[in-house]
Amino acid sequence: MWCRGKVVKSGTMKLLPDNIKVLYFANDNLEPRVEIIKVKDNKRRISLCSSEESEAEYQEEVDDGLPILTDHSQLLEDHHLEALGAHMPARTQGYPWQLVYSTAIHGSSLKTLYRNMACLESPVLLVIKDMQKKVFGAFSSDPFKVSKYCYGTGETFLFSFNPDLQTYRWSGKNSYFVSGNLESLQIGGGGSGFALWLDADLYHGASFSCPTFLNAPLSTHEDFLVQDLEVWTITN
Template structure:
């Protein structure tokens, strides 16, 4: 590892090497046993106390690296501990990864967004997320939710908070709409923060990704159970394990009451 010295200290070291390594600094034509002429440049002609014989006999003691005064900051950055250098870089990395929301979210904070970002498809990266529907803004109506998504052709993020303060939901490859048949792709997944983040991806067993009518919205299915079911008033919901995602129930209770609900879409 290098040691940083000022310009004055470099001159001092040069004198030191002249005194203790004369063969490196004197004319090669001098006789082997002749005494070199020493000149002390830093202490008015007084001799400096040199290294001990133990230090001179240790080859490692002579492996010095002299750098100029311009280098210490560079060396410091290379030799600093991880705790000093990684934290700012980590914070910048987190800032670059987090999805940008166009509006304030009542349900999502940076911790939620960071967990979700790594599971969203690449086609959503780098775009702003726009609030399409919120019970706090638009009331509690599945019809209004469908109406706000009319004409959209982009993935959506459904976020639910129940009366037990649990946050969970689904990422859908397609906006929600009334449909006789199931729609969506394998990009669709369920997620929960109950208590830690868990994402449930498509298992490939069926293609019951999303379906909806005027009475309810469903995500995942098979065997008569839905991964996530929400009623027309956006008031009651349920979550069961289903073959589409092999998910655990997203809330602490399979049947729950909705406190707040938001839907976000990619703004491109």
Template sequence: MRSTLENIRVLYFATNCAEPYVQIITVNNSKRRQSVCSSEGSEVGESEDDLLPVLCDHSQLLDQRHLERLAAHVPARTQGYPWQLAYSTMVHGTSLKTLYRNMAGLDNPVLLVIRDMQNKVFGAFTTEPFKVSPSCYGTGETFIYSFSPDFKAYRWSGENSYFVRGHLESLQIGGGAGSFGLWLDADLYHGASYSCPTFRNLPLSTQQDFVVQHLEVWTLQN
């Protein structure tokens, strides 16, 4: 089957997707949706750069190393598509309520990225935007991750379905047995990460109770 070629903007830290600083490269369209982790059906000489996301805004937290590891772990259906900054504490202030408001009306998977006061980077990928909900939401594609010190992704254990729960006063990701995989308060300032049955994870930060230095939420658009 003949594959098609497609021009894709690939400049990871452009401030706006429409600016002329975006580099245009031509890649095989069949590669765009392929997982970096997959060896089956991969083409010789394939570059991981072909699968890196296009960041439509500047990130204070994500560098090339972060992008390479995260791009390999998000679902294949989201790979190669633009990431749009939906919320940043440096841009929008520190308010969970504002975060929810910025998520309203969206219907895309999101990536939460946190850097704490110990300069540790960690977060979560969820299949639905964050919102206030009377019950848990999300799917088994949800995972939490940490770069502390090496990259580790904790996927769904199958033990429960406590993926995400949004309250006005807190955001909870993962749970069970009285603990949360990742928890943030209403000011997005204090957080906690404990081992939880949903992901059977280790704490994401070097301290189970941490203080947020900076936080970003990206929507993965398709």
């Protein structure tokens, strides 16, 4: 369990600094042990907690809004998470993020991506790395699905690392947030191209400026090839 550490000296107790936590491990098979750790280095590694711990207890200790990943990411490093955390909607703050789709695990298939999200109702974070090693993507207020009409809300935004984070929020010019069919997934529109477009194999993509977000192209080139792709969703 996570404990708020205290130091006892000369009969008095003192709180440890906020960035220091005392982690106590105990179960029937191992000797109990205590570890003192820095929260900044470990707050996104929920796997440090024993299987008997309550995630709710751990969540109470997280108060800075940084995304907590319950699975390993091939694409998101600490500096990505720190930058993105400040731009996430308030309703996502403090919740762990779970990997629901990865080309490295599930293969490259838009159908599989849709299938993995069929029962979701929470927002999703799409992360792409192109063949030029550039990382970019989109936060969608709604999980991706096949739909005849556009869906989503003004919470939806685009992002790109160049290497610093650039974000593009809803311009208010139209509501072409997300649309999808079995042949492609589209985000943004209303102009000569989509802000982000992916084919059925999640291998060929394109990114253009569009009225929905008034964005610059997200990828290294307007037409790009996907090296890796992940989709994350919040859990509660």
